[in-house]
Amino acid sequence: MEKLKSMVPDRLKQIVADSNADDLHSTSSSLLHFLKNLSQFHQMIRDLTDLEAALCAKNKDAALELKQKANKCYSHGDYDTALASYSQALRIAPTDAIDMDKSLVATLYLNRASLFLKIGLLMECIRDCNRALQISPSYAKAWYRRGKANAALGNYKDAIHDLDVAKNMELSLGGKKQIESELKIIAGQYEGTSDRRVQHIENGLGNFNEPHQINLLCVSMPDKGRGMASPCDIPQASLVHKEEPYALIILKSCRETHCHYCLNELPADTVPCVSCSIPLYCSQHCQLQARGETISYYRTKNGIDDSLPNNLKEYIAEVTSCSDSDPYVECFPEHKHECLGVHWPAVLPSDIVLAGRILAKSISQRRGSMESNLLGTLNLSHGYSQISPEGKLELHIYAIVLLFCLQHSFSTELPINGISLSQTIILVSQIRVNAMAVIRMKSTDVHCPPDQFGKFSHIGDALTSSVDQVPVGKAIYIAGSLFNHSCQPNIHAYFLSRTLFIRTTEHVAAGCPLELSYGPQVGQWDCKDRLKFLEDKYLFRCQCIGCSQLNLSDLVLNAFHCVNPNCDGVVLDGCVSNSELNKLKNFPGVPKMQVDELNNAHIDNVDHLVLELSNNSFNIQPGYCLNCGSNCDLEASHKAMRNAWICMERLQDAIVSKEISTTILSDASKGLGVLRSILHRYNRRIAEAEDNLAQAFCLVGDFQSARDHCKESIKILEMLYGNDHIAIGYELVKLSTIQLSLGDPHAADAINRLGLIFVRYHGSHSNVVFPYLQTLKREASNLTQ
C-alpha cells in the first residue's frame, strides 16, 4: 500500500487531497486510470487474488502431515500439541479429500473425538463424533467413541444404541466381540438407573429474549445531526434497543480465539470453514450461517445396512442429520464471497473487508449490478471532507483494490468505474464513523486462566480475579448508528453473540437525548484527550455536556497537588487548563459546577473556586493553584512524576511476567509515595498505581496489602466516575475476590454492590454477560454461612 501511495504523482495526490464527497466520481476515475497502467498495481491484485499464491487454500499433504504429528503426540501423552495439530489439520484438510479409503475430515474429527474422550471433554467428543458421522454415517469407530462418551455421561440408552450401531458396522470379528462385551457392561450399568438423557447440543447462538416496548424518536439535533430521544420517561436499566448487525467482522487479533460468526469464545472443538483455512467457528450452526454450507454437504455413500432394525435406522438418521441446535436462519452468508482460497480477506484492513461484505450483500440481495441507491438504503452519516489528505488517498486506493478483489467473485455484476468507486469510498467513510466495536467481557484469574470447564482455580485459598473489556469485532447496526456520543452517557451498549442491546443507565426524562459512549468517558480521560480521540477516530468535535461544561473529574484527573501543604487545591497543566478555559469561553455566563458536586467531592477549601465560578470571573492559569493561587514548578513536578512512574512501569512488567521481586515491589511503593506528594489526590495515575500494587500484592500472596491498595484505588475512581459507574463494578470484582481470599465478610457487601451495578448496566442479562457473578455470589454466601 505504502509503495503504491508513493508512486502516485503529486498532481493526482493534490486532486485527491482536495476532493469532497460530490466529486469523488471524477477523482476516483483519474486514480483508477493511473493505477490500471501500473504493473505494480496488477501484481498486487494478483498476489491478493491468485489461488496458486494464496496461503489460505486447503492443502491435503500438509493436513496429512499434521495428522501424523497429532497421532504421534497423542500416543506420547502430549495432548495439548495433539489437539492443536488435529484442529489445524481439520482447518486445512480439503473437505472432499480421501485418506486410506475414508474421508480425511471424518477421520480427523474422529481422532480429535478420541482425544477429547481421553481428556474427559465428553460433550466435545460427542459433537466431533457427530461431525464424523455426518460425513461417514457408517463409520463404526465413530459410533463406538460416541457410545463410550455417552456411557461416561450416564446417557446409557444412547450409549447402547451407539454401540449397537457400531457392532453392526464393525467388519472385524474381534472388533464385534469387544463391542459386545462393552455393551454388556453398559447394559448392567443402565439397569436400575432412571433414564436421563443429556442433550447433545451444538454450541451456538443463545436466545436472549427480553421484550422492549419503547419506540424511540429519531430527532434532529442542532450540533450533532440526527439522534435518538426518549418519547416518555424511561426508568433506569430499561432495555431501549435491540438489533442484529447489518454486517459484522471479527478483528484480526481475535481470529484464533473467537468464533468468526457469533464472536463468542471458541470451544476446544472448533469447526473450520468448509472451503478455506481462515475462519474458525464455535459450531456447525455458525459455520452454516457464515458460509451457507456445512460438512454434511460432503457426505460419503451412506453404507447403512438395510437389514438393521427400524429403531436403529431412525436413530442413525437422527444423529447423522445436521445436529445444530438452532434451525438454519435464512440469512446472507457473509463469508461466502471471500471463501475461494484467496487471501485478500486475511490481508486487507477489517473495515475494508467489512465494506466488501456490505457490497456483496447488496449485490446478492438485488442480484444485479451494484444499485445506485445502496448508500441511500444505509442512510449513514460520513465525515469524508474531514479526512486528512493522506487518508483520502489511502481510501481511494483501498476502494480500487477492494473492487478488483471482489470482481473475482462477482465479475460483471460489479463494474469498476467512477460510480462504484465513489460509492465504495463513501461506504468506507461511513463504516469508519458508524461501525461499533463489539466488546466482550473477560474475567481473568490473577494466578491462572479459568480451566477448560470455565471454573476458576484456587491457589491455596486465594481466588483473585479481574475483569477486562475486549474488543472482538466491528459491526454496522443501522438503527444503532443513530445514537450519538456523550462522554457522560445515559445509555450503555453491550453485545450477546452478534446482537446489540442498549439499556438506560439512569432515569431518562421524556424528550431527552439518549447518548452512549463511543469510547472515551469523563473519569477515564480528561477533556483534551477525549476531544483528540474523537476527532482522530470519528472525525467530529464532541459537543457533549462533559466536553462543554466544567466538571470536577476533568479538573482533577491529571492535576498536580498544591505546593502549599495545607491546601488541597487543584493545579492544572498547560494543555488541560486550555481545554477547560475553552469550555468557559464557549459557554460564558453559565454556572458550570454544582456546589453540591464539589462538596460531595470532599475537596477542602473550594469555596474560593465556587465563588469565582458563580461570578463568572473564573480564572484558570496553568501552574497556579485554583484554590489558594500558589505557584507550582510544573517542570520539576513532571520530572519527579516521570521518575516515580518508571518504578511503576517496572512493576507492571513484573506483573505481566508474574515475577515480582521484593526490590521492585518496594521501589513501586516508594514511587506511589512520591506520586501522592506531587499529584492531586484524585489524579488518575494514583488510582492506577494503587491498582498495580494491589495486583502485585495479590501475586505475592499479601492479600491484606492488596485489599488496602484496591480500596484506595476505588476511592479515587468513585470521585472520578461517580459511585455507580460500571468502572467501579469492575474494581469491586477485584476487591471482593481479594476479600474472599482473606475470608473477609465484607466481601458480601462488595459483591452485593457490584451485582447492583451490573444489573444497572445489563439488566436481566447480567449473569450472561458476566457469568462469574454467580460464582462470586455463591462464594459470598458460603462465607456468610
Ligand SMILES: C[S@@+](CC[C@H](N)C(=O)[O-])C[C@H]1O[C@@H](n2cnc3c(N)ncnc32)[C@H](O)[C@@H]1O
Ligand atoms: C454514529 S453517527 C450518529 C448519528 C448522526 N448524528 C447522524 O445524523 O447520522 C456519528 C456522528 O454523529 C455526530 N455526533 C455524534 N455524537 C456527537 C457529539 N457528542 N458531538 C458532536 N457530534 C456528534 C458526528 O457527526 C458523528 O460523526
